[in-house]
Amino acid sequence: MTSTETPSVPIQRTRSFQLRVFGCQMNVYDGELMQASLEGRGWKSTENTDEASVFLFHTCSVREQAEERVHGLLGELRRVKKADPSVVIGVIGCMADREGQELFDREPHVDIVCGSRHFPKIADLIDQVVGGEKRVCVLGEAESRVDQEERDLTGRVEDYQAHVAVMRGCDMNCTYCIVPSVRGRVESRSPESIVNEIRRLSEMGVTEVHLLGQTIDSYGRDLPRDDRPDLAGLLDALEDIDGLKRIRLVTLHPSYVDQRLADAMARSTKFMRFLPIPIQSGSDPVLRNMKRGYTVELYRKRVAILMKAMPDLELISDWIVGFPGETDEDFTGSEEAMKEFGFLQSYVFQYSPRPGTTAFDLEDDVPKKLKSRRNHRLLELQREIAQQRTLTQVGKSSRILLERLSDRFPGNWLGRTRNGHYALLPEEPGYHAGLEVPVDLVSYNGRSLVAERHADFQMPEPVVVPEAEAPVIRVTEPVPGFDV
Ligand code: SF4
Structure with missing residues (x-):
């Protein structure tokens, strides 16, 4: 049978769905929430394309390839929809926000376009389509908060490790970034709801949580001034949760780092001293064009606060090479910064203009080959630095x-x-x-x-780990952090 022919035996589709997640950890977290909400309505997750009656894509708009990949997968579903028009196809998240109604023009077989702030009602949207509504589209600000006070934990994938969103959106306006326009302004959760969620996770055997926020060190700044929570207070509050061993933070913005936060990190017995604090470039003119809100000197000062409080802290950075106007001298600044700050890990991206960002209007004037050379150079340098840093751990x-x-x-x-x-x-x-x-x-x-x-370590009783179920959320081309 060719791919365009209709199968002669009708396929028996069940009340089941396939959810594919692209992008950052926040999307993975949202995927878990959707999973729980759909299962709560009697939907079952399936890997079997012939069985699923709902296909959902939780998307990422950071890079063009991620969007093109979704369009490719949507293209494959055209045949499925033609053979069985009752199948429901939904595009959720950043790509839905960015492309909006136009997504229906390019992909007429899509039924649902659901923006980042509306995914909690995905089960209702599916019901609307099943009930006969055509082309359901919800975008922009939501009428209610994205995160519920008490999260349904049944959609979680990992057993010992969990993501927990502490805030949504971003109030910065970096010129290359699509996030603020698609994810909206910062919306912090209450500390009580976060602590409660982590306590429940810990009771389920979770020992490591990753607290998520685009600029997590700005946590709480959107909340009323009286008794305003912050990340330092949150770290202190999590100290009381016995079973919890590790807290990772993803991702910090240098502008919000202060002494109070550094002190809280230093006194926490659980905070993982492995911190993403992206610099993006080691050149002030480039940082200015990116509107990052700091200079290399300010970054240096913020890192110094952290390192003084925790001399064993390791840093992670993201870098963009080939940003419009980046000269050889600017790039040398990035090499120097990488050496100076001695990151343990770096993610390096070649700049590509994204529609909807301010930088889209700038001339993309660094040739592709040069971007690629700079990319390789930084990665090579990062490898050397990481090796040197790791060697210093031997004997500890x-x-x-x-x-x-x-x-x-x-x-x-x-x-x-x-x-x-x-x-x-x-x-x-x-x-x-x-x-x-x-x-x-x-x-x-x-x-x-x-x-x-250590010889005196009390070995725990062997645990019987139940056979893993089929993966319920497919994560495709994950993006390492948020700060892109
Ligand atoms: S790069 Fe990070 S800080 Fe800047 S706008 Fe995007 S999400 Fe916000």
Whole structure:
């Protein structure tokens, strides 16, 4: 049968859905919320395209490729929709916000276009389409807050690790970024609701949470002045949750870092000293054109506050190379900054103009080949720096949180130290993902540290891990952080 022919035997579709998630951790989190809400209405997740009656794409607009990938997958569904018009197809998130109604023109078989602030009502939107409504489109500000006071946790994928959104949106206006226009202004959750959610997660066996926000260090600034919460207070409040071992923060903006926050991070026994604080460029003129709101000197001062409070802190950065007007000298500034701040990890992106951003109107004047050369150069430099930093860990005592069995080094668990270094630990009965083990870091094998367990560590009883169910949310081409 060719792809254009209709199958002769009618396919039996069930009350089931396929959800594909693109982009950042926030999208993954939202995917879990949608999963829970759909399952709560009796929908079942399926990997089987022939079985699903609803196809949902939770999308990302940061880069063109991610959007084109969704258009490609939508194209494949044209045949499915033609064979069975009752199938419901929905595009949710940033791409829905960015393309809006026009998405229906390019993809006439799509039924739902649902903006980032409206995904909580996706089950209702599906009902509307099933009930006969055509082309349901909800965009812009929502009439109610995105996050409920109490989150339904049934849609979670991981067992020991969980994402928790503490805020939505972004109030900055970086010229290359689509986020503010698609995700709207900052909307912080109440600290009570966040702490309650994490307490419940911890009771379910979660030992590591990733607190999510586009500029997480601005948490609370949108809330009323009296008794306004902040990230420092939130970290303190989470200290009381016994089973919780690690808190990761994703992502900081240098402008909001202050002494109070650095002190709270330093006194927290759970805060992971592995912090994304993207610099984007090491050149002041480029930072100005990006409207990042800081200079290299200000970035330096903010990092100094953090490093003074936590000398073992490791930093992560995002970089954009080839931003309009970036000269050789500007790029040298980025190389110098990478060396100076000694990031443990970097994500490097070649600039590409995105419609809907301010920078879209600037001339994209750095040739493709040069962007690519700069990209490779920064990645190469980052590799060298990471290796040097990792070597300084050899000989230290640490605690690693086990993540998974290593594929590359069978018979070993792969875990992370509190400041983000990967370490291998020989397998022993009783180990499981999410367990924290005190170790000595004895050597470095060129890829990871090699650890030995402290002899006095009380080994836990072996746990029987139930066989994993089929993955319920497919994450496609994840974007590492938020700050792009
Ligand atoms: S790059 Fe980050 S801080 Fe800047 S507008 Fe985008 S999300 Fe906000």
